[in-house]
Amino acid sequence: MPEGHTVHRHARELARRFRGAPVRVSSPQGRFGDGARALDGREVVGTDAHGKHLFLDVAHEADEPARTLHVHLGLYGKWTFGTGEPPAPRGLVRARLENGEHWADLRGPTACEVLEPEQVSAVHERLGPDPLRGDDPGPALARIGRSRAPVAGLLMQQEVVAGVGVVYRAEALFRAGLDPYRPGRAVGEETLGELWSDLRELLRTGVRAGRIVTTRPEHRSRPTGRVTRADAHYVYRRTGEPCRVCSTPVAHADLAGRHLYWCPRCQPG
Incomplete structure (x- = not known):
């Protein structure tokens, strides 16, 4: 989607x-x-x-x-x-x-x-704040911060945060070092604010580039030049492949009927 x-x-x-x-x-x-x-x-x-x-x-x-x-x-x-x-x-x-x-x-x-x-x-x-619209993130962060549900599930609820799908969800949680199953209320206000800011920048980059690129140059096979498809993501659709940061095999599961990807070591429970 x-x-x-x-x-x-x-x-x-x-x-x-x-x-x-x-x-x-x-x-x-x-x-x-x-x-x-x-x-x-x-x-x-x-x-x-x-x-x-x-x-x-x-x-x-x-x-x-x-x-x-x-x-x-x-x-x-x-x-x-x-x-x-x-x-x-x-x-x-x-x-x-x-x-x-x-x-x-x-x-x-x-x-x-x-x-x-x-x-x-x-x-x-009926939609939550959209990071690309310059919306006030307060309602979204407050709702996540009160919930016992996994943060990965909350990010996919469009009434909580509008516009995030399986790719941005997986990549933003990896970049934040967050266990996708951590309850929203256990994340912490500062970390949630940083997660929102990173999502906003990743989405803005996607608008400019017309594609989703979430990796930093030092984590790519080619740190310069156009980012290849193989280098574009940290964990999305990389099940079993070595994490770009720690070499641990990337994990995969289904959460609420949607694919979930994460690194068990970089995103510890």
């Missing part, structure tokens, strides 16, 4: 291509037909992202409600962008956006719907 940095990149890309001009919206697949008609021909006035949720706002008349396209990619959703005349739709294109110069196709999202302002507010209200 795309993590928060990818959704923020999509919001920026949609704004760059479509903001300030009318957009043609269609649903080649047909499942978003009514929503496409509600948005078609409207000017795109802004985009936003909160965690793994994307919002595209269109202009409206004074006597009608504002309309927002809300997208959650889920496990299989994907945006494809292009310039010029779009190709004939291939596959199940849920929504297509065009403005004569640019086009964007959306396939396989969990959510693709038109919302009114109070519905948009309800989505935001």
